[in-house]
Amino acid sequence: MTEDDLRQMIGRVQRGSLSRRGFVKRLAAVGLTAPMATQLLALHGINPASAQSVPAYRPTRRGGGGQLKILYWQASTLLNPHFAAGTTNQDSSRVFYEPLAGWAADGTLHPVLAAEIPSIANRGLAEDGRSVTWKLKRGVKWHDGQDFSADDVVFNWQYARNPAVASVNSGSYSDVNVVKVDDYTVRVEFPRPTPFWADAFVGPAGMMIPRHLFRDFAGANSRDAPTNIRPVGTGAYLLDSFAPGDLLRGRLNPNYHMDNRPFFDTIEIKGGGDAVSAARAVLQTGDFDYAWNMQVEDEILKRLEAAGRGKVNIVEGGGVEFVQLNAADPNREVEGERAHVSTQHPAFRDPAVRQAMALLIDKNALEQFIYGRGGPATPNFLNNPPRFRSGNMRSEFNIARANELLDGAGWVRGRDGIRVKDGVRLRFIYQTSVNTPRQRTQAIYKQAAQRAGIDLELKSVVASVFFSSDVANPDTYTKFWADMQMYTTTMPQADPERFMNQYVSWEVSSRANSWQGRNITRWRNDEYDSTFRAAQAELDPVKRAAMFIKLNDLIVGSNHVIPLVGRPTVSASLNNLRHVLSGWDTTMWMINDWWRET
Amino acid sequence: MSQYLVRRLIIAIPSLLGISVILFTILALAPGDPFEELATNPAIPPEVRANLRASLGLDDPIHERYFAWLLAMLQGNWGYSFVSRIPVADLILQRLPTTLLVIGLSQVLALVIALPVGVYAAMRPYSIFDQIANTLAFIGFSLPTFFTGLLFILLFSIYLDWLPFVYRTDLQSTGWKWWGDQIRQSIMPIAVLGLFQGAAWVRFVRSAVLDVIRLDHVTTARAKGIPEGRVINRHVVRNAMIPVVTLVALQMPIVFSGAIVTEQIFRVPGIGSLLISAILANDTPVIMAVTFVTAFLVIAFNLLADILYGWLDPRISYR
Numbered sequence: 001m002t003e004d005d006l007r008q009m010i011g012r013v014q015r016g017s018l019s020r021r022g023f024v025k026r027l028a029a030v031g032l033t034a035p036m037a038t039q040l041l042a043l044h045g046i047n048p049a050s051a052q053s054v055p056a057y058r059p060t061r062r063g064g065g066g067q068l069k070i071l072y073w074q075a076s077t078l079l080n081p082h083f084a085a086g087t088t089n090q091d092s093s094r095v096f097y098e099p100l101a102g103w104a105a106d107g108t109l110h111p112v113l114a115a116e117i118p119s120i121a122n123r124g125l126a127e128d129g130r131s132v133t134w135k136l137k138r139g140v141k142w143h144d145g146q147d148f149s150a151d152d153v154v155f156n157w158q159y160a161r162n163p164a165v166a167s168v169n170s171g172s173y174s175d176v177n178v179v180k181v182d183d184y185t186v187r188v189e190f191p192r193p194t195p196f197w198a199d200a201f202v203g204p205a206g207m208m209i210p211r212h213l214f215r216d217f218a219g220a221n222s223r224d225a226p227t228n229i230r231p232v233g234t235g236a237y238l239l240d241s242f243a244p245g246d247l248l249r250g251r252l253n254p255n256y257h258m259d260n261r262p263f264f265d266t267i268e269i270k271g272g273g274d275a276v277s278a279a280r281a282v283l284q285t286g287d288f289d290y291a292w293n294m295q296v297e298d299e300i301l302k303r304l305e306a307a308g309r310g311k312v313n314i315v316e317g318g319g320v321e322f323v324q325l326n327a328a329d330p331n332r333e334v335e336g337e338r339a340h341v342s343t344q345h346p347a348f349r350d351p352a353v354r355q356a357m358a359l360l361i362d363k364n365a366l367e368q369f370i371y372g373r374g375g376p377a378t379p380n381f382l383n384n385p386p387r388f389r390s391g392n393m394r395s396e397f398n399i400a401r402a403n404e405l406l407d408g409a410g411w412v413r414g415r416d417g418i419r420v421k422d423g424v425r426l427r428f429i430y431q432t433s434v435n436t437p438r439q440r441t442q443a444i445y446k447q448a449a450q451r452a453g454i455d456l457e458l459k460s461v462v463a464s465v466f467f468s469s470d471v472a473n474p475d476t477y478t479k480f481w482a483d484m485q486m487y488t489t490t491m492p493q494a495d496p497e498r499f500m501n502q503y504v505s506w507e508v509s510s511r512a513n514s515w516q517g518r519n520i521t522r523w524r525n526d527e528y529d530s531t532f533r534a535a536q537a538e539l540d541p542v543k544r545a546a547m548f549i550k551l552n553d554l555i556v557g558s559n560h561v562i563p564l565v566g567r568p569t570v571s572a573s574l575n576n577l578r579h580v581l582s583g584w585d586t587t588m589w590m591i592n593d594w595w596r597e598t
Numbered sequence: 599m600s601q602y603l604v605r606r607l608i609i610a611i612p613s614l615l616g617i618s619v620i621l622f623t624i625l626a627l628a629p630g631d632p633f634e635e636l637a638t639n640p641a642i643p644p645e646v647r648a649n650l651r652a653s654l655g656l657d658d659p660i661h662e663r664y665f666a667w668l669l670a671m672l673q674g675n676w677g678y679s680f681v682s683r684i685p686v687a688d689l690i691l692q693r694l695p696t697t698l699l700v701i702g703l704s705q706v707l708a709l710v711i712a713l714p715v716g717v718y719a720a721m722r723p724y725s726i727f728d729q730i731a732n733t734l735a736f737i738g739f740s741l742p743t744f745f746t747g748l749l750f751i752l753l754f755s756i757y758l759d760w761l762p763f764v765y766r767t768d769l770q771s772t773g774w775k776w777w778g779d780q781i782r783q784s785i786m787p788i789a790v791l792g793l794f795q796g797a798a799w800v801r802f803v804r805s806a807v808l809d810v811i812r813l814d815h816v817t818t819a820r821a822k823g824i825p826e827g828r829v830i831n832r833h834v835v836r837n838a839m840i841p842v843v844t845l846v847a848l849q850m851p852i853v854f855s856g857a858i859v860t861e862q863i864f865r866v867p868g869i870g871s872l873l874i875s876a877i878l879a880n881d882t883p884v885i886m887a888v889t890f891v892t893a894f895l896v897i898a899f900n901l902l903a904d905i906l907y908g909w910l911d912p913r914i915s916y917r
Binding site for chain 1: 632643647650679681689693751756763764767768864872878
């Protein structure tokens with residue numbers, strides 16, 4: 001099916017001569033999934049049957065649900081979304097604060113404080129892609145009774161972009177301009193046509209703090225604000241008490257702006273401990289309703305699930321565990337800098353070696369024996385939302401073929417069994433953070449590589465060092481002073497623009513940018529750069545999706561990046577708890593819609 | 599006596615300064631920073647991290663940071679937590695009651711077990727009671743607390759379902775039920791810590807009492823016809839307590855610093871779990887405050903032990 005056919009069909013649905021269901025069926029016939037089909041329609045302003053992306057909410061009155069008990073093995077430490085560095089703090093903040101819109105599980109937007117999702121049809125989106133106009137929901141009140149209005153939205157923009165505040169969300173706000181149109185309308189203006197307009201005021205970075213309480217703390221004194229740990233938001237629950245690093249308690253907000261919500265009278269989030277006992281507290285003893293991020297071996301989870309009290313939830317997102325092959329030479333110094341971008345890796349510059357490396361990792365074994373349901377094998381770097389997933393990549397585990405390739409390229413086994421060519425030995429330092437599944441993956445990779453005459457030297461670095469931004473430390477992943485490394489990169493938005501900038505040439509990590517550049521592999525490719533630039537300005541969603549698929553194929557096809565397994569979020573909940581989870585937003589993104597079936 | 603006290607207090611100052619310099623330098627030299635989660639999140643541009651580092655003063659030279667910290671500490675300001683962005687003092691105060699309750703009670707439990715059992719075992723060495731007490735004591739301090747903790751959880755929480763294994767600071771119930779819930783959730787952590795400590799102390803008390811019970815003044819006291827209870831209380835235990843006091847006094851600072859492993863297992867929000875999460879997150883001000891206060895308490899309790907000697911044994915006098 002060509003792009004033209006697709007457009008014609010979308011046009012027919014728009015005119016009403018083809019039903020949505022008929023459209024989905026036809027696309028299924030040519031191998032496109034239903035979510036992708038509905039998303040294509042949504043992108044053209046044809047809304048899928050109401051609230052399809054969010055499960056139905058059945059309770060018919062507010063309250064009466066008793067207590068909701070949630071267990072996190074990492075405790076939240078503060079409740080200001082603009083300082084929330086980790087997901088735990090974002091999640092806890094989300095209980096009290098709300099953005100204009102959130103990301104549903106299928107990667108579509110769902111309005112929260114916005115009256116509707118802007119689109120070209122409702123004139124929210126400018127045709128030239130230079131601005132988006134948000135209409136705010138009326139009658140929303142802060143917990144202290146003040147009205148929520150456009151002034152608050154503008155204030156959040158000013159607050160987050162102010163360098164003195166040091167907000168973690170500043171990246172979403174520093175390049176845009178926000179204008180108050182009237183009390184319930186704001187316009188976000190972009191310096192250039194921007195196809196991905198749903199960044200500011202959306203999702204985790206979009207939570208709104210009240211202007212009247214933070215106004216006096218919008219500078220270097222931001223950390224003195226008493227409301228940093230005593231939130232006054234618009235959310236479904238009011239704060240009862242908060243002990244940083246331990247316990248958060250909230251109670252029903254009687255003036256919440258959505259009907260019949262919330263269901264629970266009180267909410268409690270307990271933090272600390274370890275993942276395994278958190279799983280036990282839900283699945284085995286039933287002391288808690290929900291436990292976050294079950295980084296527990298799937299074996300154990302299955303055994304606990306057998307008790308029949310609770311279940312494990314797997315929510316797909318864009319996180320991917322992958323291996324990088326350094327494009328630069330980490331062992332040579334140019335101008336006093338290791339892995340200088342002007343150098344080439346002596347072995348990995350040969351495509352045959354890279355291809356062999358990709359053939360030597362048994363992804364299915366990783367899925368089967370290490371990650372279980374928490375890590376499905378994947379051939380792609382960009383996996384989700386489904387409309388951006390490439391169908392062109394294949395992964396294969398084939399040691400014989402790897403040997404063949406290396407033989408063909410002239411890499412000959414030495415006396416110790418390790419291949420050599422022109423004095424370059426296939427001996428690589430393979431680094432990752434300290435984490436049991438990663439060390440087991442390293443071992444599996446090493447064994448297979450050995451059989452192809454490649455020796456992997458395994459190195460593991462403590463996570464707080466590996467992932468730090470400490471410029472003085474040689475072992476950080478952004479320096480990548482090793483031949484190969486492995487970690488998980490997350491995708492916090494349902495749009496891949498931020499995600500795919502990891503391989504553009506102007507992001508190369510080097511001393512000049514204190515190793516803060518996002519292109520850590522240091523791979524450079526003109527076609528990639530130009531396609532990425534084009535995607536940044538392409539307003540047609542279908543064309544843009546095709547561009548991102550091409551970007552994925554370019555980087556994965558180069559074999560400088562070897563995707564291993566997807567990393568969906570895994571959580572545990574009691575069987576009777578009805579929650580709304582999403583891989584594109586925080587765990588609590590729809591906490592107002594959680595309820596219990598009796 | 600007061601002269602001695604003043605001298606000891608003056609000596610304590612350079613020790614504390616030395617300790618603080620060493621602690622601060624080690625923490626400053628340790629790799630890593632508190633922004634691990636920001637690193638793998640592509641939505642957060644690197645400049646944000648650099649900006650945060652600068653705003654927390656992580657890029658300043660070590661000596662400047664040390665003097666800034668020292669000055670603030672002298673003014674009673676313990677600094678701001680990097681992770682929570684609230685004063686460290688608040689964080690510690692919030693956790694102090696739970697720590698004192700759980701760890702303090704476990705120490706009391708240890709003493710309540712160790713003193714009578716140790717003394718009685720020493721009064722009848724190699725009797726059946728002594729043998730059993732000894733064996734249990736060996737088992738008690740050979741098993742690490744993380745193991746007994748898990749064992750207790752498996753037995754009492756999972757199989758028998760009697761006790762909760764998640765400690766909660768604010769229980770919903772009131773009145774007698776509150777007491778019941780509080781006791782139920784405290785039993786396991788207190789027992790794990792108390793039994794471990796008590797086991798070690800039983801051995802110690804026993805050998806201290808054994809040393810004294812054979813001395814001539816005890817034989818004399820008995821020969822004079824003083825009742826056995828009085829001999830033991832007045833003439834044996836009081837003399838035998840001197841080494842025990844040292845041991846117990848040196849143990850007291852942990853009532854403040856908490857028990858890292860046990861707190862983690864039972865999710866007790868004490869200072870031990872604050873310390874470990876601060877270490878994992880590289881939250882230097884919190885680590886600094888907790889370790890420094892612990893160092894201060896060690897010095898203070900040492901002094902206290904020395905003063906107690908004088909009371910227990912009048913022959914010891916200080917000038």
